[in-house]
Amino acid sequence: MMRLCLAIAVALLLAAPSGFAQTPSAPQTWATFNGDLAAQKYSAETQITPANVGDLQVAWQMHTGDKSDGHGKTPASVWSATPLFVNDTLYLGTPFYRIFALEPDTGQVKWTFDTHSTLKALTQPALKTRGVAYWQASQIIAGQPCQKIVYLGTMDAQLFAVDADTGKACAGFGKDGVLNVNQWNTVNAKWPLSVLQPPTVYKDTLFIGWAGKDWADAQAPPGDIFAVDARTGALKWTFNALPKDIAKTTGTSNVWASMSVDAEHNLLFIPVSSPSPNFYGGNRMEALPLVTSVVALNADTGDVVWSRQLVHHDLWDYDTNAAPVLVDIVRDGQKIPALVQSSKQGFIYVLNRLTGEPIFPMDEKPVPQTDVAGEQTAPTQPEPMIPEPTTAAEWPGVSTLADIASLGYCGREAKALRNDGRFTPPSLRGSLTYPATAGGVEWGGGAVDPASDTYVVNSSNVVQIYQLLPRAEYDAKTKDGNSDGYFPMNGVPYGYYQTNFVNWLGMPCWNPPYGTLSSYDLKTGALLWKEPFGEVQQWGFYMPLSWGSVTIGAPVITKSGLILIGASMDSRVRAIDLKTGKVLWSGLVDAPAVSVPAVYSYKGREYVAFAVGGNSILEPKVSDQLIAYALPK
Amino acid sequence: MSTEIGVVNRVGGWLMVAGSAAGLAVALVDFLAPDNGIGGSGGALLVVVSSALILLASLVVTFAVVGRRWLRVVIECLLILGILGTGFAAYMLEANALLGLMGVALVGWAGHVIAMPARTHRAESMRAGVA
Numbered sequence: 001m002m003r004l005c006l007a008i009a010v011a012l013l014l015a016a017p018s019g020f021a022q023t024p025s026a027p028q029t030w031a032t033f034n035g036d037l038a039a040q041k042y043s044a045e046t047q048i049t050p051a052n053v054g055d056l057q058v059a060w061q062m063h064t065g066d067k068s069d070g071h072g073k074t075p076a077s078v079w080s081a082t083p084l085f086v087n088d089t090l091y092l093g094t095p096f097y098r099i100f101a102l103e104p105d106t107g108q109v110k111w112t113f114d115t116h117s118t119l120k121a122l123t124q125p126a127l128k129t130r131g132v133a134y135w136q137a138s139q140i141i142a143g144q145p146c147q148k149i150v151y152l153g154t155m156d157a158q159l160f161a162v163d164a165d166t167g168k169a170c171a172g173f174g175k176d177g178v179l180n181v182n183q184w185n186t187v188n189a190k191w192p193l194s195v196l197q198p199p200t201v202y203k204d205t206l207f208i209g210w211a212g213k214d215w216a217d218a219q220a221p222p223g224d225i226f227a228v229d230a231r232t233g234a235l236k237w238t239f240n241a242l243p244k245d246i247a248k249t250t251g252t253s254n255v256w257a258s259m260s261v262d263a264e265h266n267l268l269f270i271p272v273s274s275p276s277p278n279f280y281g282g283n284r285m286e287a288l289p290l291v292t293s294v295v296a297l298n299a300d301t302g303d304v305v306w307s308r309q310l311v312h313h314d315l316w317d318y319d320t321n322a323a324p325v326l327v328d329i330v331r332d333g334q335k336i337p338a339l340v341q342s343s344k345q346g347f348i349y350v351l352n353r354l355t356g357e358p359i360f361p362m363d364e365k366p367v368p369q370t371d372v373a374g375e376q377t378a379p380t381q382p383e384p385m386i387p388e389p390t391t392a393a394e395w396p397g398v399s400t401l402a403d404i405a406s407l408g409y410c411g412r413e414a415k416a417l418r419n420d421g422r423f424t425p426p427s428l429r430g431s432l433t434y435p436a437t438a439g440g441v442e443w444g445g446g447a448v449d450p451a452s453d454t455y456v457v458n459s460s461n462v463v464q465i466y467q468l469l470p471r472a473e474y475d476a477k478t479k480d481g482n483s484d485g486y487f488p489m490n491g492v493p494y495g496y497y498q499t500n501f502v503n504w505l506g507m508p509c510w511n512p513p514y515g516t517l518s519s520y521d522l523k524t525g526a527l528l529w530k531e532p533f534g535e536v537q538q539w540g541f542y543m544p545l546s547w548g549s550v551t552i553g554a555p556v557i558t559k560s561g562l563i564l565i566g567a568s569m570d571s572r573v574r575a576i577d578l579k580t581g582k583v584l585w586s587g588l589v590d591a592p593a594v595s596v597p598a599v600y601s602y603k604g605r606e607y608v609a610f611a612v613g614g615n616s617i618l619e620p621k622v623s624d625q626l627i628a629y630a631l632p633k
Numbered sequence: 634m635s636t637e638i639g640v641v642n643r644v645g646g647w648l649m650v651a652g653s654a655a656g657l658a659v660a661l662v663d664f665l666a667p668d669n670g671i672g673g674s675g676g677a678l679l680v681v682v683s684s685a686l687i688l689l690a691s692l693v694v695t696f697a698v699v700g701r702r703w704l705r706v707v708i709e710c711l712l713i714l715g716i717l718g719t720g721f722a723a724y725m726l727e728a729n730a731l732l733g734l735m736g737v738a739l740v741g742w743a744g745h746v747i748a749m750p751a752r753t754h755r756a757e758s759m760r761a762g763v764a
Binding site for chain 2 (some may be wrong): 537539540541542543571572585588590
């Protein structure tokens with residue numbers, strides 16, 4: 001104990017302020033959800049460096065007022081917005097569907113716009129948004145409104161367009177500034193097409209994806225993408241991953257995550273999710289090559305240029321869930337136009353983005369087969385040999401601590417469950433599933449340093465139990481209104497039960513780490529380093545660093561060699577050395593920063609801004625805090 | 634010699650009282666602070682309670698008459714368990730100030746126990762009076 005005290009005293013002495021050198025850099029914007037259309041999450045800023053990041057301090061913070069812990073009439077809020085810095089303004093969308101325009105150096109409000117949208121969780125279990133999108137005309141006409149537009153989608157499928165300078169609705173867009181995306185919800189329209197991910201903006205077109213109600217129905221809206229005119233909202237084209245004639249029995253395969261664009265080749269890359277229902281596929285035995293896939297579309301027409309299915313006959317809800325990261329890899333002096341697709345299953349797929357062909361070897365591996373009547377599993381699944389997945393091939397094993405604390409429950413349950421390794425299908429007795437739908441890598445995806453071809457990604461190690469219940473058994477178990485963990489999957493012979501594999505204390509029954517941050521050399525596919533990331537916090541107590549944390553959100557890389565990331569459940573934001581993976585600085589925020597940070601410069605000063613919203617999946621903590629860090633003036 | 638032992642014993646007791654009192658104050662601030670990552674948590678409340686109990690026990694062994702030696706030993710044992718436990722909890726809460734103050738209390742406890750007279754003067758007097 002005394003040695004610890006001494007160590008703390010020494011650490012406090014060493015933490016005395018030190019000098020730093022500020023290097024002027026060209027002003028940088030952060031104009032899209034991922035920083036740029038290539039989804040690189042990369043900033044060319046160099047003012048904040050590994051040498052001076054220890055001096056980082058709060059430049060300003062503000063609270064939008066738009067938060068709910070779900071205890072009242074308003075559902076819980078999940079705020080995962082990336083603040084956009086463009087037009088000398090910071091733009092922000094909130095989970096109560098309001099837009100804020102802020103001064104980038106002070107956080108002072110320039111204007112706000114309230115959509116007055118419904119605050120009901122119509123599809124998702126919480127009020128969600130991942131923020132706003134921005135468009136501006138290639139030729140600005142002075143004095144004309146809506147030459148620059150900010151867009152915000154809502155839970156009830158409305159897309160609002162607002163003048164970026166004044167905060168007034170753009171009357172020429174949709175009807176009086178509102179595009180009713182739900183007008184195209186014409187097949188299996190059981191719920192609205194919630195526009196929670198900001199549209200991807202390319203030239204004068206918005207590409208709109210949407211989120212639905214998961215795990216509820218076999219028949220669900222097919223996952224169309226809508227390409228609309230940025231000025232008017234007029235429909236240009238639609239894309240759907242499902243054949244029209246299969247809509248009687250299934251649906252979705254929507255694109256609920258962000259997309260990326262290769263402007264040079266006019267290609268739109270979309271991460272396509274799984275069809276419905278998510279954990280049983282007896283109703284969708286047809287070949288569906290475009291579902292749970294990454295697809296390249298002609299940005300002008302929506303025609304498929306190529307596609308690659310990442311999971312055959314998906315029974316695990318392994319939605320392709322993040323924008324493909326586009327980067328040119330230089331190997332042996334040759335430039336390879338690449339795409340890096342992260343995944344819930346922990347695989348990192350590195351493909352040629354012009355052809356869809358893998359750059360590193362991939363294999364079709366035999367996988368465990370189903371024992372559920374009416375189901376038929378795919379005999380093989382595609383697995384990249386390189387790079388090493390973020391999640392191990394085998395589940396992490398029973399945690400001795402959790403097993404003792406549960407008087408052997410964890411060990412007994414692990415033996416009772418079906419576990420045949422990766423791609424063990426859902427079963428009637430319950431399947432131990434790793435990685436599970438919670439990831440692996442979540443919707444934030446990874447970041448890339450295009451100069452060194454270094455790819456960094458955060459990943460979770462979550463073990464869940466997937467169990468199918470024959471309809472009569474499901475109905476019996478849920479007849480008293482018990483819905484915790486139960487999902488109906490109406491329209492097929494089975495309901496579904498899912499739970500995290502935890503003991504009665506809520507301790508994970510599997511061994512840590514629960515989350516990692518990994519760095520890869522894309523030239524070779526080699527893993528450069530992999531570190532436990534974040535901290536688990538329970539009752540205020542921080543668990544050992546080696547345990548890491550489940551994460552939601554994503555990293556940003558700066559040219560100066562820093563990784564900036566929130567994402568962990570310990571309500572901290574961190575700066576990490578790109579070369580080593582070591583944490584160089586951390587700051588405490590009000591809740592888990594489940595978002596992509598924005599890095600920008602304004603009036604010669606570099607800022608890192610985090611939207612701090614929390615997510616009840618990680619921790620029952622919500623916030624409405626936007627916080628910006630910078631070096632001292 | 635016995636005077637020096639008595640001084641060390643008293644100083645140790647004072648140190649323990651001071652460390653635990655300051656620890657209680659810090660634990661209270663930590664529990665009530667809204668933006669320190671542990672405010673309002675069960676762990677922060679736990680160290681408030683344990684710090685209060687340590688303070689109480691420190692006051693008893695330092696200033697009050699504990700006639701029965703076995704009771705004194707029990708209290709001293711509970712004190713060291715409390716100090717170490719609270720220190721460990723503070724470490725897990727990353728409450729470094731509280732951790733440091735538990736270090737102070739630990740030093741005080743060590744001085745207090747090492748320099749504890751075989752029998753206290755008052756206890757001797759009481760026993761003589763009863764006889």
